[in-house]
Amino acid sequence: MLLHVRDMEHYSPMMKGLLDGYRRLTGLPTRLSDGYAYLHYTDTVASIRDRFDVPPHAIDLVLSEVARAPERLGGEVPRSGKASSKAGVTASESSEQSDDASAAPESSPEEAVELHLDLRLHLPRRCVVRLHDDPESPWPEQGKRLPDPVLLRAIREGDVSDDRALGRQYFEALFADDALRRRYEAARAQAQDSGACFRLVLHLHGDTNGEGCTIAAHLWETLLDPNRGRLATDHGVRLLRVVPRIGTGEAPTPGAELRALIGFAKPVDAAPLDFYREWSGFNGLLRSLQGDQALRFDFHERLDLDALREALGSIALLHFAGHGEAGGLILEGPDRRSQRLSAEALRGLLVAPLPRLVVLNACHGGSSDDSWL
Structure with missing residues (x-):
């Protein structure tokens, strides 16, 4: 078990196989969810591997065997040929891959369910949010209150050790609108059901009248979902912030070093x-x-x-x-x-x-x- 668990990409196929076997034996419905116990366990495993210098290839060898014989776990063969939480292939494709087990696996980009949001500071401590999909849509007239800059400074200087309340306040500011909250919940559910990761992209725009403040100065990495925990430390979440760049710059010369x-x-x-x-x-x-x-x-x-x-x-x-x-x-x-x-x-x-x-x-x-x- 220790060698199998390195991150969610490798953990999910194993657990899906175990749950599938349980379902076949009992006839009861099953569902895979990623809770605090899993996160704590994988973090502990990672610390043990780092402490005792367990070579990564030892884990990869075990995972490659699982990928070549997924039927032992009741799982599916992923397209990349590696243990993965991504969508599998059909039975005919599976047999074709097993006939050529020595072929080099094809790498594929990480599958993700994405939610893009535009953020802007309105007044010194209020954040307005809209969907990034429609840049022509108007910004909300009122925003949600953001944390006090004094608290941000205290956290940066190490005077405050627990930033969970801060993370919850950022989450409430980000998803104060019911429609945005529903989009978020739907994206998280879709990512979990499909075995893909959830990618939240925050596009940080210039301020309207923030009096020299900036939305990018806030600690969005502390975002905390009250029902799921921290986003930045969730193995199934990718949290990105995008800051617009002034100017386009010149394209690199083809073939240049x-x-x-x-x-x-x-x-x-x-x-x-x-x-x-x-x-x-x-x-x-x-x-x-x-x-x-x-x-x-x-x-x-x-x-x-x-x-x-x-x-x-x-x-x-x-x-x-x-x-x-x-x-x-x-x-x-x-x-x-x-x-x-x-x-x-x-x-x-x-x-x-x-x-x-x-x-x-x-x-x-x-x-x-x-x-x-």
Whole structure:
């Protein structure tokens, strides 16, 4: 059981098989739902795997055997050839796959039920929401009250440890309209019934009269469904925020080299970080691109300000992994001690042409104090 459970994509087929067997034996209806016990269990399993360094391929070997012989569990063969919670194939397709078990599985994009919402700040502490599907529809005249900025600051500074009340208030502000709440509930039910994930996309628009405030400053990652729990930590949910970009920029030249800076920072005076998986992921990608000159990786195991300053202006992608704090990132200084890079300083370093993609894998990488890039 331990080796089978890594995430929802692999857990669901196994549980569906067990439930199907129970239904056949008893004739009673069954339904699979993802509760707190499952989330706690998988989080515990993940911590055990990390603590004792259980190699991922050990889990993959077990899962590949399950995928090749799903009839033992009463499940279906997914299209990708891997254990999955996605839609299965017909019996004839299943036999064709089993006849060619040695064939490489085809990768397929993650299936998801999506709900897109437009958000805008109206008055300093009120949020108005509409469906993103119809951009011509008018914004609501009145919005729901958002949390007090003093509370947001206290949470960012670590003075408040429990943000569940904050998450519930954001949820009520987001789905105050009954029609939006029904759309949300229908999308969650559809995702669960189909075995797909639920993707909630928040499009954060410019403010109407927020007096310099911004809807993006709020901690939407704390969203908490009172009936299902936190969205950001739910294995079956993908929570995304989209901020409109000013200007379109130039399209890249076909065939031109794209340079990526992959930087890690582990100052000696900060808590230790384990970058093994992240580093291995990039190495695996690099091996898969052998012979392809279109993408170049520049790795910096100890990223400092000089290396970052030298690279910016000539890279298409910046990936940073390390520590962060509200309004800044933590690099390594000359003595390998922490060197803070504020949002203002990073903004000053960004020169044309700007990176097309910036990934900040750090605490507070998506938040700020009063500074914005």
